[in-house]
Every structure is written in C-alpha cells, then in structure tokens.
Amino acid sequence: MAKLKIYGTPRSRAFRVLWMAKELGLDYDSIPIGFDTGETRQPPYLAINPNGHIPAIDDDGFILWESMAINLYLAKKYGAGTLYPTALEDEARAWQWSLWGMTEIERNVLTAMFNRAILPEGQRNAAAADAAERELAHPLGVLDGALAKAPYLLGAAFTVADLNVASILSWARPARIDFAPFPKAADWLQRCALRPAAKAARDLQR
Ligand SMILES: N[C@@H](CCC(=O)N[C@@H](CS)C(=O)NCC(=O)O)C(=O)O
Numbered sequence: 001m002a003k004l005k006i007y008g009t010p011r012s013r014a015f016r017v018l019w020m021a022k023e024l025g026l027d028y029d030s031i032p033i034g035f036d037t038g039e040t041r042q043p044p045y046l047a048i049n050p051n052g053h054i055p056a057i058d059d060d061g062f063i064l065w066e067s068m069a070i071n072l073y074l075a076k077k078y079g080a081g082t083l084y085p086t087a088l089e090d091e092a093r094a095w096q097w098s099l100w101g102m103t104e105i106e107r108n109v110l111t112a113m114f115n116r117a118i119l120p121e122g123q124r125n126a127a128a129a130d131a132a133e134r135e136l137a138h139p140l141g142v143l144d145g146a147l148a149k150a151p152y153l154l155g156a157a158f159t160v161a162d163l164n165v166a167s168i169l170s171w172a173r174p175a176r177i178d179f180a181p182f183p184k185a186a187d188w189l190q191r192c193a194l195r196p197a198a199k200a201a202r203d204l205q206r
Contacts, residue, residue: 001060004028007045008054009035010204013067016167017055018204020071022197023163024078030204068098068164075160083160090154097153097161101168104139108132109168112175133177140182147184151191158192166192 006021008014009032021028033039033054040052049056049065056065057074064070072094075084085091115129143165146153153161169189172179179186192198 002058004060005031005058007031007033007048007056007058009033010201012054014055015170015201015205016067016164017057017070017074019167019198019201020074020083020160020163022200023083023195024074026074026078067167068102071160071164071167072098075163079160083158083163085154085159090159093154094159094161094164098164100139101165104142105136105165106168108135109171109175109177112136112177113171116176117174129175133175136177137181140177140179140185143188144182144185147188152188158195162188162192166198 004021004026006014006017006028008017010018010030012035014032018030033045035054039045040049040054046052048058048063051065053065055067055070056063057070059073059077064073072084075094080086085094109132111132112129115124115126115132150156152158153165166189170193172189179189
C-alpha cells in the first residue's frame with residue numbers, strides 16, 4: 001500500500017489536512033505545491049486536481065480534493081469512533097458544521113485577513129474588512145450559541161467537526177476578528193488551537 005500523499009504547502013488550506021493527519025497519527029508524504037508559484041496550474045498537478053487548487057490527497061491511488069471532504073474522508077477511514085462520530089445524526093452534524101464553515105464563515109474571514117494582514121498596505125481595503133467582520137457577527141453568534149450547550153460541536157469530545165471549523169477560523173487571528181462578543185467560541189477556538197496536532201501542523205508553516 002502506497003503512503004498517503006498530501007498536496008499543498010502548509011501555508012495554504014492544506015494546513016487543515018495536515019492538522020487532521022497529525023491528529024490521526026498518519027504516516028504521509030507532503031508534496032508542498034505552492035499556490036503562488038504557478039505549480040497548481042501545471043499539467044502534472046491538474047491531473048491530480050483539475051480545479052488547480054490545493055489541497056488534494058492521493059490515498060493509495062484514490063484521489064480526493066476539497067479540504068473539508070478530505071478531512072471527513074480521512075477521519076472516517078482512520079478515526080471512526082474517535083475523530084469521526086459513529087451515530088448517523090452526529091455524522092450528519094459533522095457534515096453540517098463543515099459545510100457551514102465553508103459557506104457562512106470562510107469568505108468573510110478571508111476577506112478580513114487579506115485586507116488587514118496579507119495584502120501590501122497600499123492595496124488593503126479597510127471598509128471591506130470591516131464589512132466582512134460585520135457579516136461574521138451572525139454566524140459567530142450561532143457558533144457561540146452551540147458552544148454554550150457543549151464543550152465541542154458534537155458534544156463532549158473534539159471531532160472532525162471542530163477541526164474543520166476551527167481550521168477555517170485559524171485565519172481569525174491574523175484577520176483581527178474581535179471575539180469578545182463570542183466568549184464560548186473564543187474559548188473553544190483556543191482549546192482547538194492548543195491541541196498538540198494543531199501546533200505540529202502550525203510548526204510546518206514556519
Ligand atoms: N474549496 C477549496 C479551495 C482551495 C483553494 O482555493 N486553495 C488555494 C490555496 S489556499 C489555491 O489552491 N490557490 C491556488 C490556485 O487557485 O491556483 C478547498 O477548501 O479545498
């Protein structure tokens with residue numbers, strides 16, 4: 001059986017998959033394709049992900065792209081009963097939170113991060129960042145409400161649902177999103193970020 005390959009530099013959404021691989025203790029090869037080098041648009045990589053985006057994985061010949069789908073797959077294959085829930089309803093809620101992170105949170109966190117931290121100062125749009133942060137108030141309130149009821153999104157234990165949402169929200173710090181109105185979400189995000197596997201994945205970014 002060939003070793004799992006994870007495509008994408010750790011300083012990209014591949015971070016999410018590397019965090020999952022670390023949580024699961026997987027043995028993998030990292031292929032640190034960059035998003036700013038043109039490699040994602042070259043034929044060898046387009047054969048892996050025709051969208052030209054990272055991350056993607058090759059799990060013994062099985063190719064998969066889209067960060068949330070990859071993490072749900074890896075968690076189910078290698079972490080059933082721990083990182084991946086066994087009850088049908090909990091599995092559905094893991095999908096719910098993962099899709100929610102991508103559709104309700106990701107774009108606005110990214111907009112705030114680019115306009116507050118990534119773009120050269122002269123190209124930043126402070127109004128766009130502020131508008132994105134205002135848009136985030138409602139979904140972050142939803143997250144805070146869920147975490148007022150239980151320590152983690154599916155209940156007592158950290159699962160793929162937490163990893164997927166927290167990995168998207170790992171951009172909230174450089175985006176300087178104010179979490180003061182969302183104390184439960186802030187506490188949860190910190191607990192997720194302090195996990196040894198999260199730290200190990202962050203170390204790959206240095
Ligand atoms: N929805 C995709 C988005 C992937 C994506 O846009 N990745 C960026 C890097 S974080 C990328 O590949 N950019 C380079 C490009 O589009 O050529 C996912 O979550 O996997």
